[in-house]
Amino acid sequence: MSGGNMRFAGKVALVTGGRMGIGQAIARRLRDEGARVITAQRGRDAEFEAIEADFADPDCPAVAIAEVIARAGRLDVLVNNAGFMQEARAEDMSLSDWNRMIAINLTAPFLLIKAALPHLRESRGAIINIGSIEGIGCNPHHAAYSATKAGLHGLTRAIAVDHGAEGIRCNAVAPGWIDTDLAEAYIDSFPDPAAFRAGIARIHPVGRTGKPEDVAALVAWLASEEAGFVAGQVWTIDGGRMVQLSLP
Template sequence: MLTAQRGTDAEFEAIPADFTDPDSPAQVVAEAVSRAGGLDVLVNNAGRMQAARVEDMPLADWQRNLTAPFLMIQAALPLLRKTKGSIVNTGSIEGLGSNPGHAAYCASKAGLHGLTRAVAVDHGNEGIRCNAVAPGRIDTELNMGFIEAMPDPEAFRRDIAGIHPAGRTGKPEEVAALVAFLAAEDAGFITGQVYTVDGGRMAKLSLP
């Protein structure tokens, strides 16, 4: 397995990449093919949270989050066409709803969900599948750091757990398991779908 990422991971061979550079996706795909000899699966799992309302959002921040996965898909399609490969995009429940001050993030994830369906429709006859996962609150390093910055992290954790019917936040491994399934041949008749992984949060109505 090859990963393109900002940091390092001792478990997997990595290709350092800066996805704010529009030339980076094509370079990453070319390097992956050079090392591995081909491409079977593309998982788009990069994003950036910008906290701002529409009036306060710089154009560059608005454009950033959806461009990288689009360019990655564009670069990968000729290779995936050869292998009848699969694409899995990481969206978000904020592609279905929005938290306050998340205009660009919300719009980019909704756009990624739409792009997922469009790629599935346009390239299904070439043997390419495209699906997305839409995680909710997951215990990633980014989210854990956000919680630790709260005035009372323990109270915040209790409040966040309480809005989930599952009674807790999610684990990265739980999202990864679904991504692995969608990428595999066992999911060969699944395409154009967006799967919510949120402990039931989006199914729960707020109290009056």
């Protein structure tokens, strides 16, 4: 929070996957700026009011939205953050694994938006989808993940076009390398984690990797009335990684 800003006083936000990583940072930022924050994910959330939900189940999104309304009576901000990644080339990935990633990363956000729209219409609310730079480019062995994030970016544009006149704004953020616990565990799996960290820092023009709080700051702005003329955009937040050309 900066300067005692309370942009979300009296507002209700649902953050999926808000128990850890980027989602947790977003939930904390919105709470610190006055929102009543409810998170939804598998397992309990010790920090926030929470709904237990397995977003691989297509019935879960509508139930989660209904629960928010039952508890809080309104919904102003929906942050579709929950997702996962499984590494495999297309020819090595089973259809069931592909379908599970589509279900959680793309279908669940669609169903959450579908269920939330009547309530966001009343509040003239905002939707922020957490995409990825892998919806723009791609790392090896990420066929399904890249496809889901590109799809989520496309869904973002479609919702903005169809519902902007109703006062609903939909935007996405596309984070690059963010220092979450999962990212740290991945780095630690290498024989020389320190060398990997130095290498990953070099591909970022700003000279460092991102923090969950970096993403949270952008999400909070997009959800606020300050971004009232911003709709249907995918905001890359990657320290300049995607614009830096590689050297031989």
